[in-house]
Amino acid sequence: MGVPFEALIPYGVMGVMFAIAGAAMGKLKHMQSGGKRPRRNLDAWDRQMMNRDRRLTGYLRGQSDDAMAPAGFELNNPWRMEKGIGGING
């Protein structure tokens, strides 16, 4: 009696589907991070620094090593607000 390989075919199919899904997720994350490996385990400090990077360069993972910031950087930090009945814009 040989190995009943027909019974293992469904497991093979499931494994291939997991592999395709994993590869697709990895590729998606890679593309979303601008061609770099994705960041993981982000804490509040890292999120704040990435926000600053986005204000500085326009991209969440964009980096720049100039010593001085471009003009207008010191003024582009947004105030987050809510639409209120009696507020400035509502």
Place this chain on the structure above:
Amino acid sequence: MSARQPRFNQQVLIDTTPLPDDVPKVQEVGASSAPLMSASFFIGARCKPYNDDYMMCKTDANGRGELECMREGRKVTRCAISVLDDINKHCLDEFRAHWKCLENNNQQMWKCRLVEHPLNKCVFDKLKLEKTIPGTPEGQAPVHTKKRSIYM
């Protein structure tokens, strides 16, 4: 009516009013997170007095020091800009290699030791700034100078 929690994600206001003219104008630091992480120990080596002054001012102000500590803050910014300027002038290639490695590795310094050694050497030779890790136990080699490490 009971008050509800504010929801600060509905709108954004960008206030473009500049600071008043009696505040001296200082350019902001233009490095983003990875170059700043890479240069952080060198900024610390050169700017330790200014940084300590600013931290002491903020701690003494008990949470109200935004306007009172602006003078020390300007000194911190100018010093950091000077360090980044010098690194850019003298050690640009090693610096770029290091922060590109950091950016690819979740900004964890222990993954980029191979690229860090030339940068430390270049900055020490040209700018006389040495990277020290405060709080290293006595007698133990600092972790960035170990010859054999588990992770390279």
